[in-house]
Amino acid sequence: MNYFELYNLPEQFELDLVKLKQHYQTLQKLTHPDRFATASEQQKRMYLTKNAQINDAYSVLQSPISRGEHLLELRGVELASEQDTVGDVEFLMEQMEWREALEDADSVEALEKLVADNHQVLAQQEQAIAALLLNNNEQDNQSAAQELRKMKFMIKLASEIDTKMDRMTDS
Known part of the structure; x- marks a missing residue:
């Protein structure tokens, strides 16, 4: 999954972290499981999965190392240990x-x-x-x-x- 696309951000190392946080908060509100308490079990699982992806993406994009590694992975670079x-x-x-x-x-x-x-x-x-x-x-x-x-x-x-x-x- 391309976390830059998920957050509608350019695929680049330097990011506006304030903008990243704003996107995170917006996406959190849209997919938070509590919003779907009355939804079907399938919909609940779908939004729970989407919410987890949003959290994972935020964690990756927030960290310079993880962000750089993600960007390189998207470019097909195999990262060595x-x-x-x-x-x-x-x-x-x-x-x-x-x-x-x-x-x-x-x-x-x-x-x-x-x-x-x-x-x-x-x-x-x-x-x-x-x-x-x-x-x-x-x-x-x-x-x-x-x-x-x-x-x-x-x-x-x-x-x-x-x-x-x-x-x-x-x-």
């Missing part, structure tokens, strides 16, 4: 540096710097992915897929930084 970033020696080295920096961070200030650096990298990755996905060609689509895998690492790292920060501030 996160393990494929292992072939990128430069990124593997960056991952190790990030992990060491997180391990060595022994103050809230050090963690806050990691958070700021991480946000900067994520913003750069998002811009790079958007630029790559503007061109619908094989090379740029493959490069965007690679950047999405890297972005997954950075988001996971952000979560680990937050966890360490929470532990540090709770003690």
Whole structure:
């Protein structure tokens, strides 16, 4: 299913998230199961299914990673696993540096710097992915897929930084 079509949005990486939310709320109202309490069982199941699709689509389109992956899938790009970033020696080295920096961070200030650096990298990755996905060609689509895998690492790292920060501030 094409979630962009479901939401009547252009098939592109950069989306107006306010517009996305407005479409979501409208579609939710139109398909909410409570509206069909007196409908036949078949109609209830149909609207329940449609409502679930709307929820799934919103979840996918709201997330830059899921949105990018969905767009690539629509373009017929087979997405490799996160393990494929292992072939990128430069990124593997960056991952190790990030992990060491997180391990060595022994103050809230050090963690806050990691958070700021991480946000900067994520913003750069998002811009790079958007630029790559503007061109619908094989090379740029493959490069965007690679950047999405890297972005997954950075988001996971952000979560680990937050966890360490929470532990540090709770003690």
